[in-house]
Amino acid sequence: MRSSLLLLTGLLSAPAFAQQAPKKPLDHSVYDQWQSVAGQRISHNGKYVLFQVKPQQGDGTLYLKTAGNQTLRQISRGDSAVFSADSKYAVFSISPRYQDVRQARIKKKKPDQMPKDSLGIYGLSTGKLTKYADVKSFQLAEEGTVLAFLATKPLLKDTLKKAPVDTVKKITDKLLETQKGGAILTILNLEKGQPRTFEAVTDYKVSKSGNKVAFAVAAPKGNKTVRSGLFVFDVATGNLRQLSAGKGTYKNLAFDDAGKQLAFTAEKYPEKALSKPFTLYYSDFADSARVLLAPSANGLKKGWSPSGFGKVLFSENGEKLFFGTAPDLIPQDTTLVEFEHAKLDIWNYKDDYLQPMQLKNLKKELQRSYLAVAYPKQGGKYIQLADEYLQDAYMADKKNAEYVLAVTDTANRVAMQWQGNTMKRAYLVSTRTGERVAINPKGSKSRFQLSPGGQYAIWYDYNAKGWFAYSVADRETINLAAKAKVDFTDEENDSPTDPQPYGIAAWTKNDDAVLLYDRYDIWKVDPKTGAASNFTNGVGRQQKLRFRYEIPVAKQDFIEPKDELWLQVQDETTKQWGYYKKNITSAKAPQRVTLVPMAYSQLMQAKNADVFLYTKTSVQNPADLYVSRNLQKETKLSNINPQQKDYNWFTAELVHWTTPKGYAATGVLYKPENFDPNKKYPMVAYFYEKVSDGLYRYNAPAPTPSRLDIAMFASNGYLVFTPDISYTIGEPGASAVEFVNSGVEALKKNSWVDGAHIGIQGQSWGGYQVAYLITQTPMYAAAWAGAPVVNMTSAYGGIRWESGMSRQFQYERTQSRLGATLWENQDLYIRNSPLFYLPKVETPVVIMANDADGAVPWYQGIEMFTDLRRLNKPVWLLQYNGEAHNLVKRENRKDISIRELQFFDHYLKGAPAPVWLERGVPAVEKGRNWGLETSTSSVR
Structure with a gap:
């Protein structure tokens, strides 16, 4: 075996062994704090910021500050x-x-008896804070100062606050009585005050400008x-109209x-009606809302209606109204007696999707x-x-575009079972005529999307x-890659599936x-001609810098003509992060702004100011x-975390x-x-594919969903080693041996590594x-395997129950990397299955x-446990009831964190066994x- 080790030290400022006052190790009591x-945000003018500081469990604090770090309020x-x-x-x-909610849960309070949210409004220049109790939801106008919110308790005027208690109670009780099935809507102009309230409201919507x-x-x-119905309130005039x-x-x-226009769906059938199709309504506020499309209307397919689940929205120019239609559901037969008819699922090999x-x-x-x-x-013209054939349709960001993009994989879905994806056909569908233009008539393995303006469909084949x-017009x-003469796909792909593209910026x-x-680089490509230029001037590949970009202004769909682009970079060699910048029209190389041994988040920019908000760690x-x-x-x-x-x-x-092997x-x-x-x-080695890009990631001590808590182990006197693994197709197990074992062996050459007490x-x-590793070597003193597959022959034909998909594609095409069916290469499945080598386990x-x-x-875990148990090997199985692949419930995460440290402490440090x-x-x-x-036994 050839193996050499190089440690890149000096990445952190202080020597690891500098003298300092003794500090206590982390323990399991620290998690919650x-x-x-x-939730960070920056105001449009760039002068104010807000953010939450949240403990892992308990009550957080909202901070309102100026961009100069003056605290305005803590809530x-x-x-x-x-x-x-x-x-x-x-x-x-x-x-x-948090404690009030906890106590309510302990007392098994009903949902309507649980503690409720309140609403806060803070004037940034006045410092005035106004609160409203028991608020269910709120909406703030996107471009105005109109606020609407739903509350379960009435908003009492100041005069009522001075009234006798019994008077207030009578008014409150009367108002609350009206809220069965609804709540109290308050509409408030933050600049002018004077709230208006309305009772028994079930749904509401504030217009973009806040005018209605x-x-x-x-x-x-x-x-x-x-009165039941649909109403519109004019904020400027105070007028209320019933539209339906x-x-x-x-x-x-x-x-x-x-x-100036409103649309909605509604059904007004009796409560006990077996079928309740929706109707689409429209109003321009000149009169009551009119029916735009009714169930079974002319032009609709027989038995179809407007959908109550399809999103309704207008185009930006207000000319078009998009909505959903659907077949009416078959009414349930109420004459059937539940215990007298069969309940079963019928699997058919012709089904598009598995049951x-x-x-x-x-x-x-x-x-x-x-x-x-x-x-x-235009008289309600409908298209x-x-x-059912073109099920999925997508609009351009600019919804005035004439065409929408529709994609189908009909007749190609069965192959998903072993390929993991499907061949798709894409069409442009005219919003004016319904014309369908085939983009790729023969189909392709692709993901399609529309450009923001809707002038191009783009995809990676x-x-x-x-x-x-x-081109919609031409x-x-x-071919956008032909003139660039560069590989836009994953150069490091080590699985038997087609490599993924690096993506669109x-x-x-x-x-x-x-x-x-x-x-490494970003290419600027003309979608009309395919003409391409290296926007980052080849700096990325020359210096092994990975350039990436995300538009920093919320709700901005595209790059403006004079925009300065702030490009996020990571140095592939040192793993450092930083930013370069370059104007979208410039031919010069991007200018370095910062590159440091820290990790940056994406930038958030104020809408109307060149001010950025970000985290650094x-x-x-x-x-x-x-x-x-x-x-x-x-x-x-x-x-945080002082x-x-x-x-x-x-x-x-x-x-x-x-x-x-020389890698x-x-x-x-x-x-x-x-x-x-x-x-x-x-030392404990923890691994999952490649993790070294996270060198500068902050690892907070936290109850683990089943991974290794690096902070907890390192703080308690362990070395933690996280090796990257590259794979040879068909040899996932041997690849782990190649990289993990050799990395551990290299580190063992250091005198400060206790080579007899290493875990994985x-x-x-x-x-x-x-x-797999513990079947190949006795070098590990303890091992912990969360949700392992040990028998690829039995797992191959199983189901991923969270999605309902077959597992075959995973073994043939993706992470398991075998690249063949079970019957094409049975030996491959056996060779990579730990189950068949369990007699060799000594760990x-x-x-x-x-x-x-x-x-x-x-x-799979049961197979491993029962077989090792029969072989009289030391093995334990933790089965968290009703839990998922990764633990979700915090109480379970805390429990496994305790047990994991106890286990490794016992076998690697000689601590008493629990x-x-x-x-x-x-x-x-x-x-x-x-x-x-703990008991009193020890292994050291």
């Missing part, structure tokens, strides 16, 4: 905060106290003062951009709608754009391995150019929030070695902050590799296999004894 920044439990378009107000919900608010009312039975009358269900309220997949998507299919368009100002565009297909205005990624620095105009001079806005200074933290460094390999080594090179440390841990694909191993795992069949390891927990003690207390 560890914080993160969330306990503030959430879902937004700025008004004029940058004068912040509006947010205020969540109930539409809402639906469901009057309670017996109430003679409230009658009880029923009103949905999909939609204004045009100017707030589990059909059942998984049942709700979605019952609510499926097919895109249609109407022209309300069906999609149907996996078979042709190139980008293509179809009806021609253009953005489009320029008027669809003049599209920016495409190769491995490293192993030692949590992801705090910064604001800056140039990323050079920056202002730090948050200071308690970290009290704990023994850790460092990270890149390691390089050469594998036995250059890379990984990350984490060391305790108080690392002493004169001591020996146990992996989840899912990593769990499989743990199971104690814990398996996690959960009974609601939707990705890896639960029985009871669950020593003797287990009998079923009769389930829920009474968790076996976490």
Whole structure:
């Protein structure tokens, strides 16, 4: 074996073994207090920012600040905060106290008895804070200062606050009585005040400018003062109009951009009606809403109606109205007696989708709608754009475009079982005539999308391995990769499937150019001619920098003609992150702004100012929030996790070695902050594909969904090693041996690595590799395999229950990387299955296999456990009841975090074994004894 190791030290400022005051190691009690920044926003004028600081469990705090870091207000439990378009107000919900919700859950309160959110409105210049109680939801006008919100309690005027208690109670009780089935809608102009309230509201919509608010009312039975129907309130005049009358269900309220038109769907059938198809309504506010399209109307397919589930929206110019139609559901036969008829699923080999997949998507299919368009100002002209053959239709960002893109894989779906995807045909469908223009008549393995202006359809063809565009105007297909003469696909693809493209960055205005990624650089391509230029001037490939771009302004669909592009980069060699910038029209090379040993988030830019909001992090620095105009001079806005200074933290460094077959390999080594090179440390290797790009990622201590908690282990005196793995097709198990074992062997040459006490841990694909590795070598003193596949022959024909898909494609084409069917190469499946080599296992191993795992069949863990048990090998299985592939419930995450550290402490440090390891927990003690207390045994 040839193996050499190079440690890239000096990446962090302080020596790992510097003298310092003793710090305590992390323990499982610290999780809840560890914080993160969330919900950050910047005002349109760039002068104000808001963000939440959230503990992992408990009550967070909303901060309202100036861009200069002056704190305007701290709101306990503030959430879902937004700025008004004029940058004068912040509006947010205020969540109930965590302890109040906890107590309500303990007392098994009904949903309507649970603690409710409140609403907060803060004046950024006045400092005035106004609160409203028991608010269910709110909407703030996109371009105005009009706010609407639904509350379960009435908004009492100031005069009522001074009234006798019994008077207030009578008024409150009367108003609350009207809210059965609805709530109280308050409409408020933040600049002018004077709220208006309306009762028994079930749904509402604020227009883009805030000039109007539409809402639906469901009057309670017996109430003679409230009218059911659909209403519109004119905010400027205070006028209220009823557009549609009658009880029923009103949905999909939609204004045009100017707030001069409204459309919605409604059904007004008796409550006990077996069939309740919807009708599409329209109003220009000159009169009551008129029926635009009724069930079974002329032009609709027989038995079809407007859909209550299809989204309703206007084109930007207000000319077109898009909506969904669908076949009416077959009414349920109420004469059937439930216990007298069969319940079964019938699998048929001709089915497009396997039964589990059909059942998984049942709700979605019952609510499926097919895109249609109407022209309300042209007599209600209606055109069906999609149907059962062309099910999926997509509009351009600029919804004035004449064509929509429709894609179908009809008649090609069965092959999804082993390919994982399907051959697709794409069409442009005219919104004016319904004409369908075939883009790729023969079909292709592709993903299609429309340019923002709708002038081009663009797709990557996996078979042709190139980008293509179809010109709507010229009806021609253009090869976008031909003139660039560059590979736009994954150069490092190591699976038997077609390599993925690196993707699209953005489009320029008027669809003049599209920016495409190769491995390193960004290419600017003319979709009309295919003419291409390297926008980043080849700097990426020359310097091994990966350039990427995301438009930083929210709701901006394309790059403006004079935009300065801030390009995010990562150095492929050092893993450092930073930004370069370049004007979209410039021919010069991009200018370096910053490249540092930290990780940057994507930039968020104020709509009307050159001010950026972003997070920056490293192993030692949590992801705090910064604001800056140039990323050079920056202002730090948050200071989360100050308690970290009290704990023994850790460092990270890149390691390089050469594998036995001569491959250059890379990984990350984490060391305790108080690392002493004169001591020996146990080590745990954790792996999943390639992870070294996360060198500067902050690893907060947190209850694990089943991965290794790097912070917890490093803080408690472990070395943690995360090697990257490259794969040889057909040899996923041997590939893990090649990279993981050789990396561990290289590190063992250091005197400070305790080579006799090394463990391995992996989840899912990593769990499989743990199971395989322990059949190939006795070098590991302990192993932990989460949701492993151990028998590829039995797993091959199984189902991924979370999606309902067959697992065959995974083994033939994707992550399992075998590249052949079971009957084409049976030996390949056996050779890579740990199950057939379990007699060789000498390593104690814990398996996690959960009974609601939707990705890896639960029985795979059972096969591994029962067979190792029969072989009298030390093995344990943790089965979290009702849990998924990765643990979701926090209480379960905390539990497995404790057990994982206990297990490795016992086998790698000689700590006493906990009871669950020593003797287990009998079923009769389930829920009474968790076996976490330790015994007195030791293995060292």
